[in-house]
Amino acid sequence: MNDTDNPDFGLASGELRLVTVGPEWGSRFAAEHDRISIALDAAALDIRHIGSTAIPGILAKPILDIAVAIGSFEAGFPLVPLLVGLGYEYRGEHGIPRRHYFVHGSPRRTFHLHVLERHGDEWAHHLRFRDTLRGSPATAARYSALKRAVVAESGGNRAFYQSLKSSFIAEVHGLRAGA
Structure with a gap:
């Protein structure tokens, strides 16, 4: 079974659930990193695994977040058709x-x-x-x-879920700024 057939990878529209991050998330990132790196070549200055699936052992939505560094926002427009x-x-x-924001996966979203x-x-x-x-x-x-x-409090509403986490994220950035 490949990862796109794995019911623990990705979320359907309107679905909200969490999984425990294990080593498979690093492997998923490595495979997608290679695809992106080949497609973008030198335009991708760096490619990093970000978000909760980059933190082993915690709970995360089963969608892998990837950040690609480019030289300028304007340099991203020619990359759109490649992605x-x-x-x-x-x-x-x-x-x-x-x-520049992209999503991947249908009917289940697998990458941001x-x-x-x-x-x-x-x-x-x-x-x-x-x-941190x-x-x-x-x-x-x-x-x-x-x-x-x-997740329990949000009733499955992803936007509400994100907003409820925002104060913690701000707190972590405050801790980091004060370090």
């Missing part, structure tokens, strides 16, 4: 200025792709959050417990 050719759907900035300026705030934000949780098992455990509670 669409890999099966990604382009969503524009999708609420975050100077980000964030194409960001290498020297931009969003690139740094994603990497700092991931690295990787480096602090206690903080990662708190985040995992919060996510479990938030």
Whole structure:
């Protein structure tokens, strides 16, 4: 069975559930990293696994987040058809200025792709959050417990789920800024 047939990988529209992040997420990232790297060649200055599936042992939505660093926002426009050719759907900035956002997978969403300026705030934000949780098992455990509670409270509404997590994410960034 390949990963696209795996019922534990991806979410259908309107579905919200969590899985425990294990080593398979690193393998999924490595495979997708290679596909993206080949397609984008030198335009991809860096490709990183971000989001909760990059933090072993915590709970996460079973959608893998990837960040691709580029030199400038404008340099991302010629990359759109290349990523669409890999099966990604382009969503524009999708609420975050100077980000090219893509989704992949149907009927189950399997990847979120964030194409960001290498020297931009969003690139740094994603990497700092991931690295803080990787480096602090206690903080990662708190985040995992919060996510479990938030899934129950959100009633399956993904937008509400995201909004309920936002204060924790801001707190982690505050801890990091004060470190």
